[in-house]
Amino acid sequence: MSTPCIDIHSHFFPRNAPDFARKFGARSGPWVTLHDHGDGTGMMMLGDKPFRPVHSALWDTAARLAEMDASHVETQIICATPVMFAYDAPAVEAAHVAASYNDLALEFCAPSGGRIRALAQVPLQDADLACAELTRAMRAGCVGVQIGNHVGPREMDDEGIVRFLAHCAHEGAAVLVHPWDMMGGERLKRWMSAWTVAMPAETQFGIMAMILGGAFDRLPRDLRICFAHGGGGFPYLLGRLENAWHRRDVVRGDSKHPPSHYLDRFSVDSAVFDPRALRLLIDTMGTNRIMVGSDAPFPLGEEHIGDLVRNQPDVNPADRAAILRDNAKTFFRL
Numbered sequence: 001m002s003t004p005c006i007d008i009h010s011h012f013f014p015r016n017a018p019d020f021a022r023k024f025g026a027r028s029g030p031w032v033t034l035h036d037h038g039d040g041t042g043m044m045m046l047g048d049k050p051f052r053p054v055h056s057a058l059w060d061t062a063a064r065l066a067e068m069d070a071s072h073v074e075t076q077i078i079c080a081t082p083v084m085f086a087y088d089a090p091a092v093e094a095a096h097v098a099a100s101y102n103d104l105a106l107e108f109c110a111p112s113g114g115r116i117r118a119l120a121q122v123p124l125q126d127a128d129l130a131c132a133e134l135t136r137a138m139r140a141g142c143v144g145v146q147i148g149n150h151v152g153p154r155e156m157d158d159e160g161i162v163r164f165l166a167h168c169a170h171e172g173a174a175v176l177v178h179p180w181d182m183m184g185g186e187r188l189k190r191w192m193s194a195w196t197v198a199m200p201a202e203t204q205f206g207i208m209a210m211i212l213g214g215a216f217d218r219l220p221r222d223l224r225i226c227f228a229h230g231g232g233g234f235p236y237l238l239g240r241l242e243n244a245w246h247r248r249d250v251v252r253g254d255s256k257h258p259p260s261h262y263l264d265r266f267s268v269d270s271a272v273f274d275p276r277a278l279r280l281l282i283d284t285m286g287t288n289r290i291m292v293g294s295d296a297p298f299p300l301g302e303e304h305i306g307d308l309v310r311n312q313p314d315v316n317p318a319d320r321a322a323i324l325r326d327n328a329k330t331f332f333r334l
Contacts, residue, residue, distance in 0.1 A: 002072040002306070002307075002310060003072070003306075003310060003320070003321070003324055003325075004072050004073070004074040004324070004325065005071075005072065005073055005074060005292045005305065005306035005309070005310075005324040005325055006073070006074055006075045006076070006077075006291070006292060006324070006325050006328035006329065006334070007068075007073050007075070007076045007077065007292050007293065007294045007296065007305050007306070008077045008176070008226065008269060008291045008292065008293050008328050008331070008332065009077065009079075009176065009178075009228055009269045009271060009293030009294060009295055010076050010077065010078050010079070010293075010294055010295065010296040010297065010301070011058070011078065011079060011080065011081045011295070011296070011297070011298065012058060012059065012064075012078040012079070012080070012081075012105060012108050013032070013034055013044060013054070013058050013059055013080075013081055013084070014034075014059055014101070014104040014105075014107075014108065015034060015036055015059040015060070017032070017033060017034060017100075017101075017104065018100050019031075019033075020086075020093075020097060021033075021047075024089070024093050030046050030047025030048075030049075031046075031047065032044060032045065032046055032051070032081070032083050032084055033045045034054075034058075034059065036059070040055055040056045040063070041053065041054070041055050041056070042054050042055070042056070042058070042059075044058075044081070044083075046083060051083065052081075052298065053299070054297070054298070055297060057296070057297035058297050059108075061108055061109075061110075061111045061112055061116065062111070064076070064108075064112075064116065064297070065112060065115065065116070067296065067297060068115065068116075068305075071294075071304055071305035071306060071307075072305075072306065073294075073305050073306065074115070074325065075114075075115050075116070075117065075328075075334060076115065076116050076117075076296075077116075077117050077118070077119060077143065077144075077176075077328075077332065078105060078108065078109070078116055078117070078118055078119070079105075079118070079119035079121070079146035079176060079178070080101055080105070080119075080121045080146060082148055082178050082179075082180035082181075083180070084097070084101055084121065085121060085124070085148055085180065086098070086123070087123075087124055087125050087148060087151050087152070087181075088152075091123050091125050091126035091129050092123075092129070094123035094125060094126075094129075095122075095123040095126070095129045095132075095133055097123075098120070098121045098122050098123050098133050098137075099133055099136070099137075101121055102118070102120045102121060102133070102136075102137045102140070102142060103140070105118035105119075105120075105142070106118050106140055106141050106142065109141075117142075117143045117332070117334070118141070118142045118143065119142060119143065119144045119145055119146040119174075119176055120133065120134060120137035120138070120142040120144070120145045120146070120173075121145065121146055121147075122134050122137075122145055122147065122164070124147050124148065124151050124161065124164065125151050125152075126160075127160035127161070127163045127164050130164045130167075131163075131164055131167040134164070134167060134168060134171060134173055135167075135171055138171050138172075138173055142173075143173075143174060143332045143333070143334070144168075144173045144174030144175060144176065144224075144332060145168060145173050145174075145175055145176070146175075146176045146177075146178055147161075147164075147175065147176075147177055147178070148177075148178060148179070148180040148181065149177050149178070149179050149180065149202050149203060149205065149206030149227075150181070150202075150205075150206065150209075152181075155205070155206070155209035155213065156177070156206045156207075156209035156210045156213065156215055157209045157210065157212075157213020157214060157215040157254070161215075162215050162218055162219060165215070165219055165223055165225070166218075166219055166220065166223070168223060168225075169219065169220045169222050169223040169224075172333070174224045174225075174226070174331055174332050174333075175223070175224065175225040175226065176225075176226050176227075176228060177203070177206055177225065177226065177227045177228065178228045179198075179199040179200075179202035179203045179206070179228065179229070179232065180202070181202075182194045182198030182199060182201075182202055183198055183201065183202065183205075184197070184198045192300075195300060199229060199232065200229060200232035200233045201232065201233055202232065203227050203228060203229055203231060203232025203233070203234065204231070204232040204233040204234040204237065206227060206232075207227055207231060207232070207234045207266065208234070208241070208259075210225075210262070210265075210266070211253075211255050211259050211262050212245075212251070212252065212253030212254065212255050212259075213253055213254055213255075214253065214254030214255055214256070216255075216262050216265045216266075217254070217255065217256050217257075221265070223265075224267075224331050225265075225266050225267070226266065226267040226268060226269060226291065226331065227266060227267075227268050227269075228268075228269055228271065228293060228295075229268075229269065229271050229272070229293075229295075230268050230269060230270065230271055230272035230277065230278075230281050231268040231281070231285070235268075235280055235281050235284040235285065236277075236280065238259060238260065238284060241259050242258055242259050242260055245258045245259055246258065263284070263285060263286075263289070264289070266289070267285075267289045267290065267291060267327070267331060268281065268285055268289065268290055268291075269290070269291055269292065269293025270290055270291065270292050270293055270308060270309055270323060271293040271294065271295050271301070271302060272308070273302065273308065274308075275308065275311070275312055275313065278308055278309070278312055279312070279314075282312075282315070282319075287315070287319035287322050287323055287327075288322055288327060289327070290323045290327065291323065291327045291328045291331060292305065292306050292309055292323065292324055292328070294306075306324060309323050309324055310324070
């Protein structure tokens with residue numbers, strides 16, 4: 001029988017989301033809605049345009065539990081789809097949106113008997129409002145927060161974002177950083193390049209901002225922060241960045257140490273989909289800094305959750321157990 005795992009990176013969207021377009025108007029949109037086809041499938045809509053085909057595990061707790069059972073997932077952490085962040089909306093509106101979705105996420109989790117746990121979202125464009133909603137959501141039952149890797153031109157080393165991350169450490173909230181609002185413009189419309197090329201680049205940029213922007217040097221060491229999608233391009237390009245840091249002063253930014261010094265300050269998920277990539281991730285980050293992440297229930301997620309880790313050659317039983325379950329238990333204080 002397959003070893004159970006904890007999946008720390010999956011998404012949800014409520015069937016009956018509030019009508020934010022009616023409440024706030026087109027000026028703050030486009031807003032996300034769900035068209036439930038009634039046959040177990042649906043379409044996420046962004047304004048009046050189709051955004052992503054989906055199925056019932058996105059909004060139906062029973063369907064999600066059935067998929068978890070099929071993949072031997074013991075516990076799953078859910079979070080918003082990044083298009084729900086509302087970082088472009090006025091901050092007060094985004095705070096209302098975040099609170100609404102956070103309450104709906106907890107409703108989604110409630111029938112699961114503790115097997116499904118929620119990450120909050122926050123209005124990251126306003127540090128004070130973000131801190132307030134984080135505190136409220138944690139008190140309500142969330143186990144942490146998911147944030148995007150930037151807010152417009154403000155990167156992860158932005159003063160307000162760093163202040164929010166310090167508040168997360170104070171509250172004991174785990175942080176998952178998810179790429180969104182990808183760079184690249186029109187070129188990304190071919191071959192789903194926003195997901196296959198730009199998302200890994202955005203994730204790498206987020207980690208670089210934390211390191212070279214001096215954010216890790218300003219934040220407490222007890223901050224628990226994880227970057228999605230195996231850290232994007234960062235593990236593969238660490239050597240390139242390290243070489244540049246030592247040879248060109250301009251690359252060093254505000255960091256006190258070379259990039260490799262900070263590898264014990266963050267974790268990554270295992271959503272790399274290839275045993276060679278996972279081997280590099282293990283060699284770079286160490287087994288204590290990797291947790292299973294599936295990106296379920298979207299089509300580009302891991303179909304059989306945890307199997308990449310379960311079937312990875314040359315990993316001893318203790319390290320395999322750490323990646324499959326133990327690291328997540330500690331990271332999210334489950």
